[in-house]
Amino acid sequence: MKLGINTYGKNAINLSKIIRHADHHEFRQISVSVQLTGDFDAVHTHGDNSTVLPTDTQKNTVYALAKEHFTGTIEEFGLHLAHFFVTRNPQISQARISIEEHSWQRMQFDGQAHTHAFTGGSTEKRTTVVTQNAEGPVVLSGLKDLLLLKTTDSGFENFIQDEYTVLKETADRILATQCEATWEYTATALDFEALFQQIRTSLLRTFSEHKSLSVQHTLYSIGEKILQEQEVVKEVSLIMPNKHHIPFNLEQFGLENKNEIFVATDAPFGYITGTVVRD
Numbered sequence: 198m199k200l201g202i203n204t205y206g207k208n209a210i211n212l213s214k215i216i217r218h219a220d221h222h223e224f225r226q227i228s229v230s231v232q233l234t235g236d237f238d239a240v241h242t243h244g245d246n247s248t249v250l251p252t253d254t255q256k257n258t259v260y261a262l263a264k265e266h267f268t269g270t271i272e273e274f275g276l277h278l279a280h281f282f283v284t285r286n287p288q289i290s291q292a293r294i295s296i297e298e299h300s301w302q303r304m305q306f307d308g309q310a311h312t313h314a315f316t317g318g319s320t321e322k323r324t325t326v327v328t329q330n331a332e333g334p335v336v337l338s339g340l341k342d343l344l345l346l347k348t349t350d351s352g353f354e355n356f357i358q359d360e361y362t363v364l365k366e367t368a369d370r371i372l373a374t375q376c377e378a379t380w381e382y383t384a385t386a387l388d389f390e391a392l393f394q395q396i397r398t399s400l401l402r403t404f405s406e407h408k409s410l411s412v413q414h415t416l417y418s419i420g421e422k423i424l425q426e427q428e429v430v431k432e433v434s435l436i437m438p439n440k441h442h443i444p445f446n447l448e449q450f451g452l453e454n455k456n457e458i459f460v461a462t463d464a465p466f467g468y469i470t471g472t473v474v475r476d
């Protein structure tokens with residue numbers, strides 16, 4: 198017997214930061230997960246902890262480095278953390294830093310941005326996964342739990358009809374999803390803030406404008422557009438569950454449902470995933 202693939206680290210390190218400017222505050226809230234890979238055979242086979250950087254220390258390192266180094270994007274902070282763990286510990290061959298950022302919006306009153314009060318509650322999170330090993334760092338960025346819905350320009354027709362098919366073809370349905378998108382960058386010295394905003398806007402624009410023949414069709418179109426617009430993106434992966442909205446049967450009450458009244462169902466749901474790559 199021998200040890201196979203193994204990793205260890207601290208998950209869900211919950212960190213908030215106030216960045217205090219003279220006339221206003223910024224507020225950031227992130228969750229960081231550290232996953233380390235390396236030569237840890239003796240740790241497992243002999244209980245030899247001499248090479249173990251405790252997960253508690255990993256957590257403390259994240260808080261301590263946040264003071265100086267979490268000043269910009271989560272990608273930059275992830276790059277700093279991954280570099281720190283790999284360069285200080287020869288036994289660690291790879292550090293993988295995952296960060297999710299919660300969205301807090303500054304309150305606005307009469308067109309004036311409040312200096313230190315925010316609203317939260319949006320499900321959407323910005324994400325990054327930075328992996329550093331002997332080949333250098335790689336940055337994947339993305340977003341998750343972005344709720345999207347459109348009320349037309351979506352249909353689903355011409356699918357297989359067999360003895361178990363009851364689904365009606367439709368040329369006009371609600372398209373709704375809880376989108377997760379991840380894209381891989383080809384470089385690490387990038388304006389991650391500007392790129393994120395451009396890619397997110399592109400995703401929303403394609404979702405809204407696309408004449409969708411299926412979720413799969415829209416997924417591909419979103420990925421294709423991002424790759425056309427952004428040279429520094431190598432590939433785009435999307436997870437787009439189909440959040441079904443089923444027309445409610447009003448005929449039982451002598452009423453006609455002109456595609457106006459629906460029941461949103463939680464489960465089961467269609468689960469559509471795909472990666473769009475360059476040729």
Ligand SMILES: O=c1[nH]c(=O)c2[nH]c(=O)[nH]c2[nH]1
Pocket residue numbers: 353364410411412413439467
């Ligand atoms: O966009 C869709 N893709 C499917 O594969 C599918 N299957 C289904 O029942 N409804 C849908 N909708």
